[in-house]
Amino acid sequence: MSQQIAILLASYNGEQFIREQIDSILSQSCTNWHLYIRDDNSSDDTLLIEHEYESRYPQQITVVDIPSVERGAKHNFWLLSQYVLKETDAAYIMFCDQDDVWIQSKIEDTFSAMKSAEQKFQDRRILVHTDLKVVDRNLKVLGNSFIKYRALNPSYTEINRIVVQNNVTGCTTMLSRDLLGKAFELEDVGEIAMHDWWFSLVASVFGHIVFVNKPTILYRQHGDNVVGATKVNSLSFILKRLSGNNHIKKTLHMAVDQAKVFLNTYQDIPLDDRSSLESFAKLYEYSKIQRILTLSKGHYWKQGPIQIIGEYIFI
Template identity: 45%
Template sequence: MDNLAILLATYNSEKFLRQQLDSLLNQSYTDWKLYIRDDGSKDKTLEIVNEYIQRDDRLYLLHDEVKGRGAKNSFLWLLEQTDSSYTMFCDHDDVWFPEKIEVTLKHMLEMEQIYPTFPVVVHTDLEVTDPELKTISPSFWEYTRLNAIVNNMRIIPVNNVVTGCTMLINKKAKEVSFPVHPDALMHDSWITLRVLSNKGIVSALPRATIFYRQHGANTLGAIKYNNSLSHRLANLKRSVALNIQIYRIANFTVGYNIFKYLKYKVLCLHAIMNYTRTNS
């Protein structure tokens, strides 16, 4: 069993992949292994991956005959294939700060001292950047107003605050994450909900550990908080469909009925609006 596994899902990743892999090789904490799954890239992704595998024996490319799994299922497939005390998730287009693993693992070990038998998720803030790594916002949580709710365990099931590329989970968190419901939105929100539904701990570390690159092709990305009426009306149809899906998963995992879901959704919006007024 590995001490710490990093899971990397790639797909046509040649543009930014070298910078991300270099940031992993430059980590202050070195006792890790990187497991990579490619989703059928048609560019030079695999050429780059194999080049780095030759450079460092901590990197492994895992073969999967199924292609087109997408980001969520790629990460969950990797999680099933690996056996480690701790697991992190790595997006192909970001850049990790040199101390990312070290500070996140330190916080995890502190949580496990307090909660030794619990499933635990640790996650951090991010620095939002443009494609050239120029800062858009030093805090993703501030940029999206997640600061208002990031520590509220009752609101998290209706508004996920955990960003997958900052997550560190312990083995107990992995064990409660399977099987996966077919309606799960993303691996990060699913694992978080399963940890909460098993009376686990979700702990937010209030420091950025990653350059979170925004380039127009992100599977998900940093969307600046916007409370204007025109914005809400333009996104109404998508918002309704998304909330139906979030409700179904919240009901399945943490047992929120429709009334509890709506209650915490309203409290979430109220907290964000109050935070915005106070910090404008």
């Protein structure tokens, strides 16, 4: 395919919303793209709907059949990414969830930021991501800014912050082909927490992360999301995080394990970043007091005061 931008849509039992998502892509102001869809063995009519669109728009949409025993969004997006690297010459890759709606200028705004970043940094390893509007199943706005909704700070792009908590939402991203290729030095995607977090780590160490302070997606919350949006500063969130919930423990262990995988995958990590990653990767070799001191010394902090307090309590 000759289109410059490859859009990857990973689907599973998405018949309720997927038409609206694909229609929003077809309505984009930028048309220099091709949509690649892989279905993860849906039991509803999702695949039938996708083939319907493929037959109507063969120059814009391809449904790919990539057999795999692995299931889940992470594996689905990884297989699609692998396909695009091998079978297309697309220079840029975007990721698409089945149940959102893209604002009409999403591709145009993201691509513009990508080209500006390439000129600014004189680099071909760029990750661009944007804000989102959080909406309910009927597209009623719950929050005009996902970044504020989740108390995230996209200016944190250093590895000591990204390794603890990802602030990049995968369905908003555009990656340069060179960055995606670097990410694929990983041999087994099953070893990492999530594909978009891995891309963020790679961009932090080997490239650049650029944030567009503009919502480009209606991020639909409907109860079945693989990864949803919880309002971080709400009373219910605060009580849940500080009342013995083990979510923070699990995510910290996951982050430490992923740091170990990153260190094992790349031998060309710059010295300062390697030192930071090695210190974090050893976190659970220490006593609790030593873990707290390590967090403080290395600035391995989550984002938002409640998150940080919970991190220190449950480390």
